[in-house]
Amino acid sequence: MKVCRRETFNSAHRLFRKEWSDEKNRDVFGKCSNPNYHGHNYVLEVWIEGAIDPETGFVIDLKELKSVIVAHIIERFDHRNLNLDCIEFEGINPTTENIARVIWNILRVKLDPKFGIEVQLSETDKNKAYYAGV
Secondary structure, eight states: OEEEEEEEEEEEEOOOOTTSOHHHHHHHHGGGGOTTOEEEEEEEEEEEEOOOOTTTOOSSOHHHHHHHHIIIIIHHHTTEEHHHHOGGGTTSOOOHHHHHHHHHHHHHHHSOTTSEEEEEEESSSSOEEEEOOO
């Protein structure tokens, strides 16, 4: 059985590689390489897979899952510049794929290992990443 908690956060970022020229960064990342950064209204879905507890009827108490997501993801990334404010992205280009992987890694150590975790992160209505671990 899988259950999901959906949350949102807003963050700015810039996609670029320091060792590349401005021209190459623009060629590869387009507008997303704007030196003044740009932002997104991210939609995060955290899917938890596990057995239904016979006493509660829950896979996981979604109030508890919300608390973990808010404390360890939303408070950490909401209204932040991912490149400048978040140590998790030091040396990592904050693409949607990398943000989803970072979130999964944070949640993996905060949630009981008996649960499977899948992270779906939408950057826009048209672009999203999915990560379920290595």
